[in-house]
Amino acid sequence: MTNEERKAALEAIIYAADEPATIEQLAKALGEEKRAVQASLDELVASYAAEERGIEIRAVAGGYKMYTKPQQHDVVRRFIKSLKPPLRLSMPALETLAVIAYKQPVTAPEISEIRGVNTAGVISTLLDKHLITTAGRKEVIGRPILYKTSKEFLMRFGLSDLEELPSLKEFEALAREALGSDEGLAPANESLTNEASIGAPAEAGEPSPASDEAVNAREETPGNNEGVPENEDSARTAAAGE
Numbered sequence: 001m002t003n004e005e006r007k008a009a010l011e012a013i014i015y016a017a018d019e020p021a022t023i024e025q026l027a028k029a030l031g032e033e034k035r036a037v038q039a040s041l042d043e044l045v046a047s048y049a050a051e052e053r054g055i056e057i058r059a060v061a062g063g064y065k066m067y068t069k070p071q072q073h074d075v076v077r078r079f080i081k082s083l084k085p086p087l088r089l090s091m092p093a094l095e096t097l098a099v100i101a102y103k104q105p106v107t108a109p110e111i112s113e114i115r116g117v118n119t120a121g122v123i124s125t126l127l128d129k130h131l132i133t134t135a136g137r138k139e140v141i142g143r144p145i146l147y148k149t150s151k152e153f154l155m156r157f158g159l160s161d162l163e164e165l166p167s168l169k170e171f172e173a174l175a176r177e178a179l180g181s182d183e184g185l186a187p188a189n190e191s192l193t194n195e196a197s198i199g200a201p202a203e204a205g206e207p208s209p210a211s212d213e214a215v216n217a218r219e220e221t222p223g224n225n226e227g228v229p230e231n232e233d234s235a236r237t238a239a240a241g242e
Contacts (some may be wrong), residue, residue: 006030006040007047020063060163067160077174079156087129087156094175097123097131101165102152105135105146129190130155 001007005157009030014021026041027034031187041064054072059063068076096119099111111119126132130152137143154161157174166174 001030001032004031004038005234006037007044010037010041014064014066017065020061020065022063025063057110073158073164078159080155087131089125089129090122092117092119093122093125094172097126097149097153097175098168098171100126100147101149101162101171102168104148104162105138106148107138107144107146108111109144111147122124187188 011027013026013029023034023041025040027037028039045064047053047058053192054069055066056069060069090114095115096111099114100106103110103114108120108123113122123132130150132147132153133150135146135148139148149162153159159165165171
């Protein structure tokens with residue numbers, strides 16, 4: 001296999017891979033020595049780093065994966081936004097979505113504790129709109145359902161993965177743009193939610209417990225209302241979340 005053939009094969013594998021592809025995996029797939037694969041990969045990464053390219057190959061989580069370049073994020077967001085009609089979310093729903101995005105995977109009681117209100121109905125709304133999905137159950141008494149953001153969330157916000165989540169203040173501005181008009185949202189000078197209570201997103205290389213599954217968000221199941229109470233209070237909250 002020539003160097004050019006090797007680079008073409010590496011490009012195809014990295015593009016098709018759901019998760020970062022390691023050197024070991026790439027060498028095994030190509031049937032080549034790791035040293036030769038690494039040399040070709042370094043050349044491929046350098047070629048994608050050219051200014052005229054809109055895609056780059058990043059070393060992340062012990063492997064390599066394709067991403068859109070940061071300078072192209074605005075145009076990608078506009079494109080994604082143009083594909084679907086804007087969503088309309090109330091401020092309580094947006095606040096709950098922010099908590100889930102920055103603390104995932106997280107349970108309903110944990111969300112309620114951070115926000116100080118019952119969020120069962122709002123969670124139901126976010127599930128219905130496919131912005132969040134279930135992520136198993138927490139291994140504690142009662143085994144409450146865990147929630148995380150979905151692939152739809154990434155698409156709506158024009159994000160490649162959760163490592164691109166901005167600060168909470170920037171997230172609020174991004175939400176106003178991605179989810180339509182300011183109808184139902186608090187004024188821009190009001191905090192989306194308590195930044196100290198939510199905490200900053202995990203630094204690159206320090207994934208949250210959601211780890212690769214949440215970061216890559218490649219295989220999401222449709223949202224459902226499993227485990228969500230359907231009492232009268234929840235119905236009223238859901239109506240407010242709409």
